[in-house]
Amino acid sequence: DAGVIQSPRHEVTEMGQEVTLRCKPISGHNSLFWYRQTMMRGLELLIYFNNNVPIDDSGMPEDRFSAKMPNASFSTLKIQPSEPRDSAVYFCASRVQDQPQHFGDGTRLSIL
Amino acid sequence: EDQVTQSPEALRLQEGESSSLNCSYTVSGLRGLFWYRQDPGKGPEFLFTLYSAGEEKEKERLKATLTKKESFLHITAPKPEDSATYLCAVQARAELTFGEGTQLTVNP
Numbered sequence: 001d002a003g004v005i006q007s008p009r010h011e012v013t014e015m016g017q018e019v020t021l022r023c024k025p026i027s028g029h030n031s032l033f034w035y036r037q038t039m040m041r042g043l044e045l046l047i048y049f050n051n052n053v054p055i056d057d058s059g060m061p062e063d064r065f066s067a068k069m070p071n072a073s074f075s076t077l078k079i080q081p082s083e084p085r086d087s088a089v090y091f092c093a094s095r096v097q098d099q100p101q102h103f104g105d106g107t108r109l110s111i112l
Numbered sequence: 113e114d115q116v117t118q119s120p121e122a123l124r125l126q127e128g129e130s131s132s133l134n135c136s137y138t139v140s141g142l143r144g145l146f147w148y149r150q151d152p153g154k155g156p157e158f159l160f161t162l163y164s165a166g167e168e169k170e171k172e173r174l175k176a177t178l179t180k181k182e183s184f185l186h187i188t189a190p191k192p193e194d195s196a197t198y199l200c201a202v203q204a205r206a207e208l209t210f211g212e213g214t215q216l217t218v219n220p
Contacts, residue, residue: 004155031206033207033208042210042211042212042213043156043199043201043210044210045207045208045209048206048207050206055206056206056207091155091156093155100146100158100161101146101158101208102158103148103155103156103157104155105153105154105155106154106155
């Protein structure tokens with residue numbers, strides 16, 4: 001079975017540019033989670049969706065961050081404009097009701 | 113607010129030297145405690161879920177236990193391929209709250 005697929009794996013861009021991260025959850029999973037991982041703060045939940053509907057976005061750091069899930073097989077996390085402090089590894093995870101979350105291999109984002 | 117504290121931050125073992133990792137937590141209404149393994153450049157990989165105090169689960173050289181305040185991940189006779197960061201997380205609602213992790217290195 002294909003796991004959670006994230007793209008791109010690496011992204012290097014300049015400050016002020018728009019960044020779009022993509023995630024394809026595991027087929028049949030109805031919840032999707034976006035996390036950010038840094039050395040200083042570890043893994044932090046940014047937002048999660050249930051049945052394509054955003055449920056809790058309290059972890060989204062600022063209005064520069066937005067996330068969408070237009071259908072059950074695709075989600076995006078967008079940063080506009082990007083800043084150097086947004087540099088981190090961004091993970092997407094999915095699960096089916098009451099089962100463990102399964103993670104993708106992340107997008108390593110570097111903002112210069 | 114849910115809190116998870118893992119110790120030690122880093123642990124070096126010789127191959128075959130058994131040890132334990134600790135995960136202390138405070139949460140209102142625990143629905144599950146999760147252990148994940150993370151290798152460099154990879155996402156966390158699910159290992160175990162524990163639901164209630166007294167529960168134990170095993171997988172190869174790993175055994176996870178749970179009390180009302182903490183969980184232990186026991187590693188018996190570790191091998192170099194067990195080297196990774198081990199993450200503990202608690203679930204009270206839908207989302208997980210993660211600890212900072214324990215970076216385990218097993219030397220041959």
